[in-house]
Amino acid sequence: MESERSQTANRPKRSRRAALNWLDYLVLAATIVTFFVVVAANSSHDAHAQGNVALMTASELPDQPDHAPPDAALIGARIKLAAGQL
Numbered sequence: 001m002e003s004e005r006s007q008t009a010n011r012p013k014r015s016r017r018a019a020l021n022w023l024d025y026l027v028l029a030a031t032i033v034t035f036f037v038v039v040a041a042n043s044s045h046d047a048h049a050q051g052n053v054a055l056m057t058a059s060e061l062p063d064q065p066d067h068a069p070p071d072a073a074l075i076g077a078r079i080k081l082a083a084g085q086l
Contacts, residue, residue: 020028
């Protein structure tokens with residue numbers, strides 16, 4: 001019996017303190033605020049994007065100029081000019 005008493009007497013007592021400290025509460029609050037900011041930013045963007053669903057037809061597209069294939073001599077001249085050989 002004495003061995004049981006000595007073991008319980010030598011065992012450290014647990015302190016009664018809060019499971020979470022102020023830093024934990026600060027991190028939780030920042031996480032919650034960040035979550036609501038992201039949800040608010042995305043929900044307003046989604047609502048705005050759903051209202052503007054008009055698609056452009058091929059006739060409404062701006063005219064694209066036809067690009068001629070580049071001349072090999074012109075490419076060589078540009079390379080020489082860039083290299084400082086001209």
